Amino acid sequence: xxxxxxxxxxxxxxxxxxxxxxxxxxxxxxxxxxxxxxxxxxxxxxxxxxxxxxxxxxxxxxxxxxxxxxxxxxxxxxxxxxxxxxxxxxxxxxxxxxxxxxxxxxxxxxxx
Amino acid sequence: xxxxxxxxxxxxxxxxxxxxxxxxxxxxxxxxxxxxxxxxxxxxxxxxxxxxxxxxxxxxxxxxxxxxxxxxxxxxxxxxxxxxxxxxxxxxxxxxxxxxxxxxxxxxxxxxxx
Numbered sequence: 001x002x003x004x005x006x007x008x009x010x011x012x013x014x015x016x017x018x019x020x021x022x023x024x025x026x027x028x029x030x031x032x033x034x035x036x037x038x039x040x041x042x043x044x045x046x047x048x049x050x051x052x053x054x055x056x057x058x059x060x061x062x063x064x065x066x067x068x069x070x071x072x073x074x075x076x077x078x079x080x081x082x083x084x085x086x087x088x089x090x091x092x093x094x095x096x097x098x099x100x101x102x103x104x105x106x107x108x109x110x111x112x
Numbered sequence: 113x114x115x116x117x118x119x120x121x122x123x124x125x126x127x128x129x130x131x132x133x134x135x136x137x138x139x140x141x142x143x144x145x146x147x148x149x150x151x152x153x154x155x156x157x158x159x160x161x162x163x164x165x166x167x168x169x170x171x172x173x174x175x176x177x178x179x180x181x182x183x184x185x186x187x188x189x190x191x192x193x194x195x196x197x198x199x200x201x202x203x204x205x206x207x208x209x210x211x212x213x214x215x216x217x218x219x220x221x222x223x224x225x226x
Contacts, residue, residue, distance in 0.1 A: 085154075099168070100157060
């Protein structure tokens with residue numbers, strides 16, 4: 001399974017943008033980049049995913065490097081509710097034997 | 113609509129006891145996954161069901177772990193002769209199918225083995 005590397009922790013101030021990086025230098029051409037987050041005492045929740053182009057949804061934006069070896073999850077205005085562990089996962093839904101591989105993720109703290 | 117639910121939310125077992133953890137997936141979801149999450153770690157894949165068929169159990173750590181989904185909806189993860197190292201949060205997730213990118217997770221069951 002392809003590996004991802006994320007910083008262990010990051011801090012942000014409330015209402016400021018947050019850029020969460022992820023390195024995935026061994027990504028294959030058919031791997032999608034997924035982001036999930038896990039709020040305290042909850043299961044992970046889907047945030048966003050993309051393949052090559054940048055993606056936006058109501059929760060966040062995903063910026064993917066041209067060589068696809070790295071990506072950045074962007075929270076445009078952090079709120080206290082965004083404090084969570086953020087996981088960057090590579091997944092090819094057409095690779096039947098592949099499963100989600102969660103690393104330790106990035107623990108985001110949001111300061112009021 | 114209702115999300116994925118799991119019960120019990122908390123379970124304390126004495127070492128050597130058997131436990132059963134239940135997962136109610138979102139109605140109509142074909143795929144069901146079980147994960148184990150140790151303290152401070154990300155979730156780790158245990159097993160996968162497509163309807164009632166268990167198609168992947170490569171992540172089950174030992175033969176003391178057994179999962180079933182007999183009617184293709186509710187699933188049960190059973191751990192026999194629990195050990196202290198089994199203490200973890202057990203997460204269930206469901207999706208429309210394995211080829212779909214989004215998995216919906218339940219809140220998990222926190223198992224503590226004394």
